Amino acid sequence: MVAAADSDSTLAGKGGAVTVRAPVPLFRKPSVLPGFGLTLGFTLSYLSCIVLVPLAALIVRSSGLGWSGFWSAVTTPRVLAAFEVSFGLSFAAALTNALFGFLVAWVLVRYDFPGKRLVDALVDLPFALPTAVAGIALSALYAPNGWLGKPLNELFGLKVAFTPLGIAIALTFIGLPFVVRTVQPILQDLPPEEEEAAASLGASRLQTFRSVILPAILPALVTGFALSFARGVGEYGSVIFIAGNMPGLTEILPLLIVIKLEQYDYAGAAAVGTAMLAVSFVMLLILNLLQHWMRSRHAR
Amino acid sequence: MAIQVSGITKRFNDFTALDSVDLEVKSGELLALLGPSGSGKTTLLRIMAGLESPDGGGLLLNGEEALGLKPRDRQVGFVFQHYALFRHMTVFDNVAFGLKVRPRGERPGSAEIKRRVTELLELVQLSPFAGRYPAQLSGGQRQRVALARALAIEPKVLLLDEPFGALDAKVRKELRRWLRKLHDDIHITSVFVTHDQEEALELADRVVVMNQGRIEQIGTPAEVYDHPASAFVYEFLGQVNRFDCTVEGGIARVGDGALAIPAQGGVQGPAVAYVRPHDLGVTPASAGPARISGIHVVGPDARIDIDLAGLTLEAEMDRERLATLGIVAGDRCAIHIDRARVFAR
Numbered sequence: 001m002v003a004a005a006d007s008d009s010t011l012a013g014k015g016g017a018v019t020v021r022a023p024v025p026l027f028r029k030p031s032v033l034p035g036f037g038l039t040l041g042f043t044l045s046y047l048s049c050i051v052l053v054p055l056a057a058l059i060v061r062s063s064g065l066g067w068s069g070f071w072s073a074v075t076t077p078r079v080l081a082a083f084e085v086s087f088g089l090s091f092a093a094a095l096t097n098a099l100f101g102f103l104v105a106w107v108l109v110r111y112d113f114p115g116k117r118l119v120d121a122l123v124d125l126p127f128a129l130p131t132a133v134a135g136i137a138l139s140a141l142y143a144p145n146g147w148l149g150k151p152l153n154e155l156f157g158l159k160v161a162f163t164p165l166g167i168a169i170a171l172t173f174i175g176l177p178f179v180v181r182t183v184q185p186i187l188q189d190l191p192p193e194e195e196e197a198a199a200s201l202g203a204s205r206l207q208t209f210r211s212v213i214l215p216a217i218l219p220a221l222v223t224g225f226a227l228s229f230a231r232g233v234g235e236y237g238s239v240i241f242i243a244g245n246m247p248g249l250t251e252i253l254p255l256l257i258v259i260k261l262e263q264y265d266y267a268g269a270a271a272v273g274t275a276m277l278a279v280s281f282v283m284l285l286i287l288n289l290l291q292h293w294m295r296s297r298h299a300r
Numbered sequence: 301m302a303i304q305v306s307g308i309t310k311r312f313n314d315f316t317a318l319d320s321v322d323l324e325v326k327s328g329e330l331l332a333l334l335g336p337s338g339s340g341k342t343t344l345l346r347i348m349a350g351l352e353s354p355d356g357g358g359l360l361l362n363g364e365e366a367l368g369l370k371p372r373d374r375q376v377g378f379v380f381q382h383y384a385l386f387r388h389m390t391v392f393d394n395v396a397f398g399l400k401v402r403p404r405g406e407r408p409g410s411a412e413i414k415r416r417v418t419e420l421l422e423l424v425q426l427s428p429f430a431g432r433y434p435a436q437l438s439g440g441q442r443q444r445v446a447l448a449r450a451l452a453i454e455p456k457v458l459l460l461d462e463p464f465g466a467l468d469a470k471v472r473k474e475l476r477r478w479l480r481k482l483h484d485d486i487h488i489t490s491v492f493v494t495h496d497q498e499e500a501l502e503l504a505d506r507v508v509v510m511n512q513g514r515i516e517q518i519g520t521p522a523e524v525y526d527h528p529a530s531a532f533v534y535e536f537l538g539q540v541n542r543f544d545c546t547v548e549g550g551i552a553r554v555g556d557g558a559l560a561i562p563a564q565g566g567v568q569g570p571a572v573a574y575v576r577p578h579d580l581g582v583t584p585a586s587a588g589p590a591r592i593s594g595i596h597v598v599g600p601d602a603r604i605d606i607d608l609a610g611l612t613l614e615a616e617m618d619r620e621r622l623a624t625l626g627i628v629a630g631d632r633c634a635i636h637i638d639r640a641r642v643f644a645r
Contacts, residue, residue, distance in 0.1 A: 193384035196351050197446075199371040200378040201398035201453055211397070215388040
């Protein structure tokens with residue numbers, strides 16, 4: 001009792017009121033920038049409407065099948081083969097783009113030549129062109145009697161259209177700008193002094209490239225790769241014309257989903273979509289973590 | 301001599317960066333290339349390193365023709381104004397870089413590399429920072445890493461491009477002293493570029509003053525300061541008062557006779573006279589020709605602005621002397637000139 005009375009009196013003695021601090025919101029650091037609550041609220045609702053709700057609907061739709069129904073829907077040989085085609089070829093195309101897209105960016109940044117602006121603008125064309133147009137153009141070009149398809153077939157016995165190779169070419173076409181446009185600005189901002197320093201320290205051009213230039217642009221290159229890869233997995237229009245669409249061989253996942261929809265198998269389509277979403281998410285997450293690790297090594 | 305530059309010329313489009321420059325750098329000396337921006341000093345340094353190729357002329361490094369050599373074959377250590385450290389490498393790896401990129405036969409073993417890098421980091425007093433990245437160091441520390449990295453390849457010549465240019469005044473001064481001491485210890489032939497005359501005069505064995513792609517004067521710091529070869533050198537090396545004057549019989553008359561200065565150098569006719577602020581004496585005189593228009597106290601010194609018949613002059617003295625004279629802004633005074641240099645106009 002006495003103790004309680006004592007503590008009361010001390011509280012009263014300190015001015016009668018106990019100042020209550022406003023609860024500090026979690027994750028929030030004091031900042032001079034106003035509008036944190038408003039902008040975060042808006043961002044979250046916007047993201048929910050545009051991205052999360054549709055994706056959630058997809059998952060809800062597929063959940064109608066139940067766990068075993070879902071599992072059997074996505075593990076049929078045809079679906080598994082399509083998974084392999086879609087992810088495998090997108091990966092190959094993204095890898096090709098990482099290499100040659102880097103080369104294009106390098107040439108555009110490092111050298112001056114007549115028509116450079118034109119080439120620079122050309123890089124963006126795959127962004128702008130309707131993908132179906134690209135698909136038709138590519139399949140006409142690489143068909144067994146096409147301009148490129150015919151000599152390739154006659155000289156090397158190489159069939160491009162209606163084979164996995166054709167799909168890879170279409171995916172490379174649409175993914176190229178992603179790598180070029182992510183690497184280009186980084187390459188542009190690379191200080192020439194670091195390369196000069198490497199040269200005066202006795203490094204060859206190859207050594208300079210490997211240990212000075214490449215580490216600096218690798219994060220951007222991985223971003224470009226990831227974007228190109230993600231785009232490839234979701235690509236539909238340009239692929240279906242050149243693919244031939246043989247089930248189990250050149251059938252891509254998006255096409256398989258459309259086929260299932262046409263057969264009124266909505267739950268099956270949603271199940272394949274959900275599985276695709278999961279795989280894509282995991283792969284992009286890994287790429288992001290990889291990038292974070294690379295940046296954290298030196299950008300401190 | 302360690303470096304011989306003969307008739308080096310370099311043009312960038314219409315701009316002549318170097319106009320037939322001849323220069324000898326002696327073995328083991330610390331030489332400063334001093335000049336305003338655009339004087340060609342950095343271009344000359346980059347040509348020595350092979351980072352720029354001249355339009356004409358010759359370059360000998362230790363007696364060997366060097367213009368045909370690539371930067372990597374010149375055995376030249378280069379230190380950049382903005383450090384140019386490899387951002388994604390630790391301090392250790394930065395310093396080790398020059399050793400690690402050597403061809404297989406000449407490359408020291410990893411234990412030997414570790415020993416040499418540790419030694420160099422001790423030399424630049426950065427041993428505790430071996431595992432850090434450049435972004436985690438201060439400017440002065442980064443420049444010392446850059447220096448250790450350049451020294452790692454055991455260069456025959458060390459070239460430094462405005463090595464203290466990006467540092468603040470205090471660090472700059474410390475690092476300057478430290479570099480001088482380092483040079484006295486290892487005696488590597490060094491050339492550094494600067495636009496700061498104080499830096500050049502304090503640090504260098506010899507100073508090369510450059511202007512508009514040409515060398516104005518070469519000499520020890522005392523020589524170039526005390527006996528400037530041209531009006532440009534005089535004006536560039538420190539604060540000056542400049543008078544347009546006419547010299548007749550050893551006396552330079554300024555304006556309509558407001559000031560008469562004893563002229564050295566045997567110039568006759570129209571000329572320019574230069575007086576350093578600390579050579580300009582001031583005495584209070586109520587009927588004097590000049591007026592004190594302002595007094596600025598900077599640390600131990602005082603700078604006095606004087607108005608003399610429309611001319612603005614600057615005098616400099618220590619604060620004790622100022623207190624003895626007891627002058628304040630607005631007073632009239634007489635001025636006398638102890639020393640002046642006169643160049644023909």
